[in-house]
Amino acid sequence: MSNPYLERIKRLEDQLRKYIDMTQAANKVYTCDDFTGYWPVGSAAVVVAKSKAEAATLLKEKLDQLGLEQEEPPTITVLDQSIGHARILCDGDY
Secondary structure: OOOHHHHHHHHHHHHHHHHHHHHHHOOEEEEEOOOOOOOOOOOOEEEEEOOHHHHHHHHHHHHHHOOOOOOOOOOOEEOOOOOOOOOOOOOOOO
């Protein structure tokens, strides 16, 4: 005879594993506001990638494509998506 409680726990564990796999595979949102743009005013970018390393690579490729090669690698920051909030990337105060 099977135990319905153990079966329910097993189903919940399977659902949790699927959720964890899904969230780990999902893209994250990264921001950067310290790269040098065309003019000496603030510049900002948003990058969607699976990891910080991928975000840095994608940003470098895009900046290079635009002729904005950087002397120093820009800072990549992951955007916390667990809570609602706003992040000002560039407020014009320079």
